[in-house]
Amino acid sequence: MTQLSASGVMPEISSLRLCFYGAGSMAEAFVRGILDRGLTEPGQISVMNRQNVTRLDELTTRYGIRAAADDQSKLSTLHEADIIFLAMKPKDAATALKQLRGLIKPHQLLISLVAGLSIDTITALLNQQNAIIRTMPNTSSTIGLGATGISFSSSVTEAQRLLAEQLLQSIGLTAIVEEPLLDVVTGVSGSGPAYVYYLMEAMIEAGRGLGLSEDTARDLTIQTVLGAAHMVKATNENPADLRRKVTSPGGTTQAAIETLDSHHFSKAIITAIGRAAERAGEMGAEIERSAKS
Structure with missing residues (x-):
């Protein structure tokens, strides 16, 4: 596992373990964009969801990525990850993050794709400080022509910012805004x-x-x-x-x-x-x- 917060130097994305907690269309858009741009190999990407094994099988067959379907593989995948993408549905976010409390480690970078989920709420639900990047992508991301608003928590390093921008630009254009303005981004480009x-x-x-x-x-x-x-x-x-x-x-x-x-x-x-x-x-x-x- 690469310690993202230990150095100001941006690591190669290909050296990092990426974990998607959620397996919907937006998670798939990111997986496809990252792989199409050759940023990493399929074996470096893992995906999990609550219980839809059929969906996990679809993604592993389509992209060659790894799936974590049972509790033990989910636990090990979360522990190994350098970057965890929070890609669950908004209605499930609070419950899911409470369940992740104690499983996510402070050094892991979190990238949230969940509409409406604030950085402060993520921090409170996990009961710890992580570097958190909150995003607002739109559905055009699924064809690589997305428009994504990005905000950073105060603990995100410059290297992590650059890393996140590189990942997020794999699905389209990015715009960095102050977190309160992500609601405006939602109104303009998200919807x-x-x-x-x-x-x-x-x-x-x-x-x-x-x-x-x-x-x-x-x-x-x-x-x-x-x-x-x-x-x-x-x-x-x-x-x-x-x-x-x-x-x-x-x-x-x-x-x-x-x-x-x-x-x-x-x-x-x-x-x-x-x-x-x-x-x-x-x-x-x-x-x-x-x-x-």
Whole structure:
């Protein structure tokens, strides 16, 4: 086991044992990203969950990683790990962390993927001080195009920061923010793909309603959204400026934008993101209350 906190030098990721406590889609996204980038070998990665052995078998078959299915193998895997990814469901987080109390060692680096689970709550549930990195990834991480917000506990070293960024960048873009702002990240990018899907649903439905086939409406919508996103990234221009460039006075786009404005489209999006951020805070408070019960 590599002592991550013993030195200011960042160890090679390939020398570290990575353990995923939770085997859902986000854990799988990280496993795939880490392996696709060649950061380590499958034998250095272990995964466990509460009791879904079928899911563990799927992951071991698909990626060649190790699974810890019984209590003894879970215990040894946790003891061997240098980095433990907390990837359980938010509703299970408090109970799971209480069960991990005394099993996780102070020198182990913890990376939380759990929405709403604060660094202070993790520390309280474990009843010890660990270097903790809290993240807010989104579902696009499953195809390597994620957007992940990152916050660090005060005990995280510079080497650990660099190490975590390298791991997290295996599934997409990262942005370091103060922990309270992770709720905002949740509203903007954590839930963000769903807003785009919702827009795409409406565009496809409109195309179908006006006479296009389902396939044609879908293909045109996908390419339009993809092209618009690439345009913003390639030009580095403000989306508002790009919108104005394609909005000719008296033209079709202006007519559409005016209709959206009449339905308070922009205000609705801003309000929705605010509500998502607010809900993230509520979820955190629920987990905290559960931790105290």
